[in-house]
Amino acid sequence: MIKYYHFARIAFGDHLSGRLRIFTRYLIFLLLDWVMIAMWDLIYKSGYGPEQISVVDMGWYMAFSQMMFFLSPRLFIVIDSDVRSGNVGYFLNRPIPYLWMRLSEGIGALFGNLLIYYIVSVPFLYWMIGEFPSTGWFGIIAVMGGLVLASVLHLLFQILAGLSTFWTNDAIFIYHSYQKFCLLFGGIYVPLALYPGFLSGEVLKFFPFASMVGNPVSLIFAPSLVGFFEVLALQIFWLGFVGFGLSAFYRLCLRKVEVHGG
Amino acid sequence: MEGNFIFTMGSNFQFLLALVRMTFKSAVGQRSALLIRAFFSVITHLIYIPVWYVVFSVAPDLSGWRLEHALYAYGLAISCWGIVSLLAFGLRMIPEQIDHGELDSYLTLPKPVILSAAFSSSKNTGVGEVLFGVCLLIFCGIHYGFSFVPMPFFVLMGSVVFASGILFFATLGFWLKQFIGSAEEIYFNFNLMASRPAPIFTGALKIIALTLVPVSLMSHIPIDFVVHHHWLTLTYAVLGVAAYAVLAVSFFYLGLRFYESGNRFGIKG
Numbered sequence: 001m002i003k004y005y006h007f008a009r010i011a012f013g014d015h016l017s018g019r020l021r022i023f024t025r026y027l028i029f030l031l032l033d034w035v036m037i038a039m040w041d042l043i044y045k046s047g048y049g050p051e052q053i054s055v056v057d058m059g060w061y062m063a064f065s066q067m068m069f070f071l072s073p074r075l076f077i078v079i080d081s082d083v084r085s086g087n088v089g090y091f092l093n094r095p096i097p098y099l100w101m102r103l104s105e106g107i108g109a110l111f112g113n114l115l116i117y118y119i120v121s122v123p124f125l126y127w128m129i130g131e132f133p134s135t136g137w138f139g140i141i142a143v144m145g146g147l148v149l150a151s152v153l154h155l156l157f158q159i160l161a162g163l164s165t166f167w168t169n170d171a172i173f174i175y176h177s178y179q180k181f182c183l184l185f186g187g188i189y190v191p192l193a194l195y196p197g198f199l200s201g202e203v204l205k206f207f208p209f210a211s212m213v214g215n216p217v218s219l220i221f222a223p224s225l226v227g228f229f230e231v232l233a234l235q236i237f238w239l240g241f242v243g244f245g246l247s248a249f250y251r252l253c254l255r256k257v258e259v260h261g262g
Numbered sequence: 263m264e265g266n267f268i269f270t271m272g273s274n275f276q277f278l279l280a281l282v283r284m285t286f287k288s289a290v291g292q293r294s295a296l297l298i299r300a301f302f303s304v305i306t307h308l309i310y311i312p313v314w315y316v317v318f319s320v321a322p323d324l325s326g327w328r329l330e331h332a333l334y335a336y337g338l339a340i341s342c343w344g345i346v347s348l349l350a351f352g353l354r355m356i357p358e359q360i361d362h363g364e365l366d367s368y369l370t371l372p373k374p375v376i377l378s379a380a381f382s383s384s385k386n387t388g389v390g391e392v393l394f395g396v397c398l399l400i401f402c403g404i405h406y407g408f409s410f411v412p413m414p415f416f417v418l419m420g421s422v423v424f425a426s427g428i429l430f431f432a433t434l435g436f437w438l439k440q441f442i443g444s445a446e447e448i449y450f451n452f453n454l455m456a457s458r459p460a461p462i463f464t465g466a467l468k469i470i471a472l473t474l475v476p477v478s479l480m481s482h483i484p485i486d487f488v489v490h491h492h493w494l495t496l497t498y499a500v501l502g503v504a505a506y507a508v509l510a511v512s513f514f515y516l517g518l519r520f521y522e523s524g525n526r527f528g529i530k531g
Contacts (some may be wrong), residue, residue, distance in 0.1 A: 024434065025444045031470070032451060038462045039324075048321035074443025081358075172446055173299065173387050177306040179450070184313050196319040199312065 003096055004104040011108030015073060022116060029070045029117075030124060036062035036189070037128055050194055057221055058191075059129035063121070064143050064217045065188045069179075071117055071151040072158065073109035075102060079162025080171035092257060099159065099250045106155040114151075118144055135223050142223035146216025149235040153212050156242045163246075166253050187214030191221075208238040277377060300390030307340055307394045314457075325461035326489075330406040332457060334488070335481040337398030339456040342420040342480060344391025346428065351385040352378075353428045354449060356514075357435030357442040365521060376514055380429070408488050416484040420456070422503050423480040426510035427452050433510070436517030456481040472502065479503050 016022070037059045044055040053061075079102060082088040091098045122140065126132060133139045161175040168174055182188060184199075186209035192201035204210050215231045314336070318329040346353065356379060359365050368378040395417075403410045431448045435441040452475055460482035463471040471478040483499040486492060 018438075018440070021438050021441060021444060024438065024441075025447070028444070028448055028451060031475070032455075034467060035455060035458060035462060038464070038467060039458065042324055042459070042462055043321040046321060046324055050320070069447075074447070077443040077446070168299075170299075170385070170387070173303070173385075176450060177302065177309075180306055180309045180313075184309055184316075189313055190316050190320055194320055195316055199316060 008108030303390030341395030348388025
């Protein structure tokens with residue numbers, strides 16, 4: 001395990017050294033937050049806001065749901081590049097599984113982002129929304145806690161998208177498809193509880209997409225220890241399930257490399 | 263002097279056509295891959311439509327912006343995404359080409375460099391995206407009664423805006439290494455923002471949506487024209503599109519001065 005720790009540690013330092021890149025990405029995050037907060041502000045002003053959720057709480061929900069996509073690094077691009085350039089062949093000779101090496105690097109960079117986004121975002125979001133959520137710091141901390149494993153799950157999906165390059169020669173296309181699924185089933189634009197009958201939020205909350213966005217971010221409305229551990233338990237289940245699937249998929253990729261070359 | 267300028271423009275246009283023809287041939291050459299990707303891209307974009315159904319089931323009317331406007335805007339945005347992917351995918355890859363020193367080969371090709379860099383590669387998912395976007399626009403025309411006449415012009419106008427936006431943000435790759443991941447994120451969200459309701463964009467957001475990330479020129483103003491027929495606004499929008507394109511190209515050439523070439527050898531036919 002120590003070697004994975006060192007990969008993560010190096011990736012952490014490397015990620016934080018790209019200050020200009022982090023700054024640019026953070027600006028995009030703020031812009032998207034701004035747009036989503038403005039959208040819900042308009043919905044409330046038009047008289048359609050749900051009574052059970054205040055406009056302030058909804059603003060925080062929107063901001064944190066956007067944040068999930070920005071917390072983890074763009075790992076699928078790295079894997080896509082490795083596969084297309086053939087560099088993956090060199091990594092396979094190393095005495096460390098490529099899959100878990102890239103994941104540990106992703107987790108290292110993720111912790112770099114967590115540090116920045118969690119510290120910098122709270123004052124910015126307070127400035128944009130104008131108030132803290134009705135559940136206060138407890139709600140914010142619960143969401144932040146829930147987003148850690150959510151981001152690791154997102155990393156696993158990114159690796160899946162990246163490895164799909166072996167067949168599609170294009171991870172970006174697959175990743176964009178995945179992102180659209182997240183937008184629909186994750187509750188990014190609208191909390192899952194407000195979904196209409198034909199897309200039952202009660203069912204969708206058991207999907208992996210909800211475990212990444214809707215479930216952890218909904219803790220902002222009513223945080224509780226029981227609720228937090230329920231979210232965590234479902235995330236751990238999906239981490240295990242997707243991790244197992246990813247491992248099997250990786251073996252399939254290895255066979256392709258052995259047959260066709262890197 | 264004027265004759266020389268017209269001659270140069272004519273030559274550039276011929277060069278552009280030759281590049282587009284070659285790129286299109288290469289895309290069509292991979293028939294099965296093209297069909298598979300086109301199929302999956304249609305499925306992918308279909309998934310996004312229920313997102314707006316969900317939003318408008320909560321709020322059916324946002325200051326005059328309804329589901330039909332969101333669908334029209336999405337149709338425009340996806341058509342533009344498809345056209346740029348199909349014909350000028352090279353624009354999206356500029357940050358990666360900078361990192362790998364691959365712009366070197368374009369510097370040796372006939373000028374302007376931007377044409378070679380933009381039109382030398384294609385992505386065949388674009389076929390599905392263009393088909394999906396156009397079908398959605400036609401659906402909006404039939405089902406909601408939007409005029410078909412300005413649609414081709416709006417798709418062209420939106421494609422120029424989107425391509426310029428991609429070029430503008432891709433150029434940041436001259437200063438930011440390994441920018442391709444963030445750049446892809448910007449392109450994706452740029453396109454998504456174009457389908458978000460226009461009434462959201464007020465105050466400073468409106469200024470951003472008309473200048474730095476001009477999604478309003480791509481979809482909001484065309485939809486406003488379809489509904490209210492404000493010719494003057496459309497004229498200003500066309501001028502805005504031209505200005506943004508000039509800005510993006512100028513920014514690219516500014517960045518090209520910072521390009522540290524020669525770090526990897528390659529040959530392009």
